[in-house]
Amino acid sequence: MTITVLWIYILFWSCVVGLCIGSFLNVVIIRAFDKESIIEPASKCPKCNTPLKWYHNIPLFSYMFLKGKCAYCHEKISIQYPIVEFTTMVLYILTFLKFGYSWNTVALMIIVPMFVIISTTDIKEQVIFDAHSYTLLGMALVYNAFNIGNLYDGKIWILNASLVNALIGMVLGVIIMELLARVGYVFAGKRAFGEGDTYIAAGLGALLGYQLLLPALLYSFIIQVVMVIPLYLWKLFKNKDFSTMYSLIFFFIYSIIYESLEMNGVFRNNWIFIPCAVILMCLGIWLCRRLLNAVKTPDKLTYLPFGPAMFAGAIAVIYFLH
Numbered sequence: 001m002t003i004t005v006l007w008i009y010i011l012f013w014s015c016v017v018g019l020c021i022g023s024f025l026n027v028v029i030i031r032a033f034d035k036e037s038i039i040e041p042a043s044k045c046p047k048c049n050t051p052l053k054w055y056h057n058i059p060l061f062s063y064m065f066l067k068g069k070c071a072y073c074h075e076k077i078s079i080q081y082p083i084v085e086f087t088t089m090v091l092y093i094l095t096f097l098k099f100g101y102s103w104n105t106v107a108l109m110i111i112v113p114m115f116v117i118i119s120t121t122d123i124k125e126q127v128i129f130d131a132h133s134y135t136l137l138g139m140a141l142v143y144n145a146f147n148i149g150n151l152y153d154g155k156i157w158i159l160n161a162s163l164v165n166a167l168i169g170m171v172l173g174v175i176i177m178e179l180l181a182r183v184g185y186v187f188a189g190k191r192a193f194g195e196g197d198t199y200i201a202a203g204l205g206a207l208l209g210y211q212l213l214l215p216a217l218l219y220s221f222i223i224q225v226v227m228v229i230p231l232y233l234w235k236l237f238k239n240k241d242f243s244t245m246y247s248l249i250f251f252f253i254y255s256i257i258y259e260s261l262e263m264n265g266v267f268r269n270n271w272i273f274i275p276c277a278v279i280l281m282c283l284g285i286w287l288c289r290r291l292l293n294a295v296k297t298p299d300k301l302t303y304l305p306f307g308p309a310m311f312a313g314a315i316a317v318i319y320f321l322h
């Protein structure tokens with residue numbers, strides 16, 4: 001894409017509109033919890049109820065000016081506001097940079113805000129509202145029914161985007177997530193995660209089509225694991241649960257050593273290493289047992305909602321890997 005005055009102009013407006021939409025998404029999120037109408041009352045401080053002036057309402061900048069505090073009662077303003085505004089702005093910039101002057105850009109600027117809304121409610125209260133996930137699903141089906149993904153620059157973006165592929169993707173998303181959720185019964189006697197995640201997978205399957213749903217889910221699992229491990233270690237460290245923490249760290253070191261020995265064929269063709277292998281295996285089993293015991297205690301588990309990771313996987317597929 002050549003950089004022209006028009007290009008810079010549209011990029012600038014992508015930022016501005018992204019920030020404003022982000023600001024609106026904050027209202028949608030807050031009112032979803034409060035069950036208030038989206039448009040009705042003017043914005044006010046949730047603590048002191050003072051109506052806000054227009055210059056207290058500028059996305060991102062007002063938060064920085066006010067240093068994260070209400071101008072009247074100096075109550076802390078939730079960090080959710082600037083984060084949602086900033087994230088939406090970044091997604092709008094990415095959309096324009098990737099898809100340029102196309103209907104796909106317009107469509108994604110309408111659909112992607114649903115990613116932000118659902119992720120935020122999931123992080124905040126571990127809730128995924130049906131109204132939000134159905135909206136995402138509906139938008140995704142319309143998107144593919146009109147082949148908008150195919151209209152990008154005259155090239156095919158989503159592989160053979162069509163309503164049929166979208167519907168297959170939707171069903172596949174439901175099947176994969178429901179199977180995974182039920183694995184939870186084997187280990188913990190309950191679902192591994194809530195139904196909200198299944199709705200998200202259905203929506204993403206309908207948006208990406210079945211061909212791109214699978215890589216998106218794969219990336220989301222990797223992202224989730226990368227997020228959970230440091231968080232889990234941090235929680236163990238904070239709770240001064242050092243024995244579990246050391247077990248986990250030892251387990252990683254042990255796995256790496258065992259794997260590298262195994263890959264170099266050390267355990268084969270050399271009887272001296274047989275006792276070593278037995279000792280290593282026993283150590284491995286002992287560490288696994290210790291870890292399982294630690295995980296069984298529920299308050300030691302770190303809960304991290306899976307929804308945001310799924311959207312991160314979808315964003316990776318839409319903007320970076322295709």
Ligand SMILES: [Zn+2]
Binds near residue numbers: 045050070072073074
């Ligand atoms: Zn206030």
